[in-house]
Amino acid sequence: MAGEYRLLLENARQLVLVCGRGEKYLLRAGMASLAVLQNASLVVGQDGYIKAVGQADVIRNQFSGATFERKIDCTGKCILPGLVDAHTHPVWAGDRVHEFAMKLAGASYMEIHQAGGGIHFTVEHTRKATEEELFNTFKHRLERMRRAGSTLVECKSGYGLNLETELKMLRVIERAKQSMDIGISSTYCGAHSVPKGKTATEAADDIIHNHLPKLKELKLSGEIHVNNIDVFCEKGVFDLDSTRRILQAGKDTGLQINFHGDELHPMKSAELGAELGAQAISHLEEVSDEGIAAIARAKCAAVLLPTTAYMLRLKQPQAGKMLNEGVIVALGSDFNPNAYCFSMPMVMHLACVNMKMSMNEALAAATINAAYALGKSDTHGSIEIGKQGDLVIINSSRTRQRSAVTDSSQVTIARGIPRSGAAVCP
Numbered sequence: 001m002a003g004e005y006r007l008l009l010e011n012a013r014q015l016v017l018v019c020g021r022g023e024k025y026l027l028r029a030g031m032a033s034l035a036v037l038q039n040a041s042l043v044v045g046q047d048g049y050i051k052a053v054g055q056a057d058v059i060r061n062q063f064s065g066a067t068f069e070r071k072i073d074c075t076g077k078c079i080l081p082g083l084v085d086a087h088t089h090p091v092w093a094g095d096r097v098h099e100f101a102m103k104l105a106g107a108s109y110m111e112i113h114q115a116g117g118g119i120h121f122t123v124e125h126t127r128k129a130t131e132e133e134l135f136n137t138f139k140h141r142l143e144r145m146r147r148a149g150s151t152l153v154e155c156k157s158g159y160g161l162n163l164e165t166e167l168k169m170l171r172v173i174e175r176a177k178q179s180m181d182i183g184i185s186s187t188y189c190g191a192h193s194v195p196k197g198k199t200a201t202e203a204a205d206d207i208i209h210n211h212l213p214k215l216k217e218l219k220l221s222g223e224i225h226v227n228n229i230d231v232f233c234e235k236g237v238f239d240l241d242s243t244r245r246i247l248q249a250g251k252d253t254g255l256q257i258n259f260h261g262d263e264l265h266p267m268k269s270a271e272l273g274a275e276l277g278a279q280a281i282s283h284l285e286e287v288s289d290e291g292i293a294a295i296a297r298a299k300c301a302a303v304l305l306p307t308t309a310y311m312l313r314l315k316q317p318q319a320g321k322m323l324n325e326g327v328i329v330a331l332g333s334d335f336n337p338n339a340y341c342f343s344m345p346m347v348m349h350l351a352c353v354n355m356k357m358s359m360n361e362a363l364a365a366a367t368i369n370a371a372y373a374l375g376k377s378d379t380h381g382s383i384e385i386g387k388q389g390d391l392v393i394i395n396s397s398r399t400r401q402r403s404a405v406t407d408s409s410q411v412t413i414a415r416g417i418p419r420s421g422a423a424v425c426p
């Protein structure tokens with residue numbers, strides 16, 4: 001085939017497609033046997049989308065007359081879809097190392113929160129920070145996520161709580177969307193905590209009557225495009241009723257529902273998410289049996305966050321039970337000042353060790369299912385013709401190491417749609 005293409009990845013020992021038949025997500029049975037090609041090559045076109053995947057000799061013959069901007073010899077290596085991080089809080093100022101010491105001394109997450117620390121501490125510092133300061137630290141964090149293999153990352157606001165700072169955070173995320181070589185799904189999380197001086201009902205009213213209309217206006221003017229709406233549905237934060245009102249209003253504005261629920265207390269968040277048609281719910285350490293059944297029926301993804309359960313010594317989410325009951329299980333790093341982890345390979349590793357997921361399950365949860373949680377599995381999360389060419393090359397022939405690789409020097413990232421102009425970044 002003649003023509004000019006952006007990228008040829010040749011002769012990989014293994015090319016892990018994850019899935020190859022247009023699946024939007026994988027359930028437990030599908031996760032058990034992921035689609036894998038041996039001795040395979042892959043072509044990405046000038047538009048950044050995958051044009052061909054197959055046996056190396058077939059691709060060689062098929063593209064014998066073609067030219068490529070870049071070729072990478074993947075002999076002895078393994079190619080995976082770019083990892084998808086389905087839950088992060090990456091825009092903030094002010095570290096909380098002192099709170100780690102408090103937790104080690106026995107204080108709980110909620111005790112610190114109720115005493116004015118935790119999210120409130122970060123809000124105070126983020127409100128004071130300039131947009132430029134926030135962008136610079138955010139950029140650095142995104143670069144580190146990318147170096148660890150993430151090519152699509154969900155990024156939340158939520159350390160402003162007032163309209164001014166929420167918009168400042170969303171502008172910072174929008175700027176990164178336009179300028180950084182990483183995919184971003186942005187989430188308005190103005191209901192991350194009840195701001196000091198307000199009740200949950202007052203905060204919900206402010207969001208519904210002021211924040212969401214402003215987001216709609218900014219979308220229409222093309223200034224900020226938000227994808228998802230989030231609420232921290234938790235005892236002492238937003239109750240079920242306020243959560244329902246905010247999420248429904250967000251949905252009416254055109255946002256996908258993707259929220260924090262059933263983390264520290266059973267709240268019936270999963271049942272609510274299923275009722276509202278949520279795309280995803282995160283945490284779910286305290287989900288009820290009925291909640292599991294409801295999100296399985298509703299095809300609402302469960303985004304499990306192993307770093308948080310580890311860091312806060314919470315009960316582990318019941319990954320095995322969810323998988324057995326037909327829930328779409330995804331993973332996220334939950335990067336935030338309380339869980340400082342950039343690395344999806346580390347998250348996959350923790351999911352295997354602490355949540356007892358298999359390596360294949362962890363990989364599917366960090367690719368196709370995480371993409372589904374963001375409503376992006378049509379274009380991301382697997383290596384299939386027509387999908388975006390976001391790829392990770394592991395300098396290892398043993399694909400089973402993929403859930404154990406936590407060293408970013410082992411990873412090469414190739415993005416099909418680079419904004420910086422560089423197709424491949426070592």
Ligand SMILES: N=CN[C@@H](CCC(=O)O)C(=O)O
Nearest residue numbers: 118119232308334336337338
């Ligand atoms: N639980 C609520 N939000 C975050 C933590 C945010 C913070 O502590 O700053 C989470 O997902 O873990």
Ligand SMILES: [Zn+2]
Nearest residue numbers: 087089260334
């Ligand atoms: Zn979170």
